[in-house]
Amino acid sequence: MRIGELSRRTGVPTRMLRYYEEQDLLHPERTGNGYRVYGEPAVYRVQQIRGLLDSGLTTEIIRRILPFLNKPDEIHLHPECLTPETAALLRGEAERIQQRIDCLARNRDAIHAYLAVVQPGAPPGPPTGQT
């Protein structure tokens, strides 16, 4: 698919898709006339990038860990490609990610606890409780 369709399917402006490519996060093919062409997996990949950016990771970090973030059933990188430095980087980032998770979970719980106190009877789950 071309950039427009990818944009529509992900909700990410084309400007950003080009930016992510410039940042080495996406690597679309090109047709004869220079148009970018993306494969189907690009949709998930873009969503993944967006989620990580939204969670405070920088494009630089994402670029470095993205190659290792695929499903284990499609591990294409041979272990030889993993230098000790890279392993340390991955462990370090996993830890920083965990810290974010802890912080977010703490505050999510605090919000739910507050709502539970002032509005007993509304479950903390998906139901928005409009009615």
Added chain:
Amino acid sequence: MRIGELSRRTGVPTRMLRYYEEQDLLHPERTGNGYRVYGEPAVYRVQQIRGLLDSGLTTEIIRRILPFLNKPDEIHLHPECLTPETAALLRGEAERIQQRIDCLARNRDAIHAYLAVVQPGAPPGPPTGQT
């Protein structure tokens, strides 16, 4: 304590502490000569702000949810203070936070799965495994 000590104890530059105040996230007292004076709870509050900022929340969002993020044992806001709009905001933000958590957890797991495949024998936990 004054701004310098708070900075030392949190690792956050004084510049940022002043900025957070400008953004209405901190509200220190002032001494006669204009010096900011922070209470002990400010330490935790600054760490909380940092964690949330680091996790992708903006100062604007933090400002709006911060009053509700304290321990339930010190709930000072009467339920009357909670308008339906505020409740909806809180639920919405809790959901956005949950999405971040899910995304981060997914990718943390992917990193651990990768490490487990290429380096069997190293636990995914805290031990950095330098030796």
Added chain:
DNA sequence: TGAAACGTTCACATCAATGTGAAGGCAACT
């Protein structure tokens, strides 16, 4: 008293992510 360490405000600079628009080529359909 004078230096050192701290505080204040104000202002300008940077950096990453994103918005926006110009100028032009390509594709499809009427």
Added chain:
DNA sequence: AGTTGCCTTCACATTGATGTGAACGTTTCA
């Protein structure tokens, strides 16, 4: 052929979070 819509690159602007420094008052301590 012309119009409409998508694509290209280039470039400048904005926004939020930070860095940095000037100019100046305060506290502390030798």
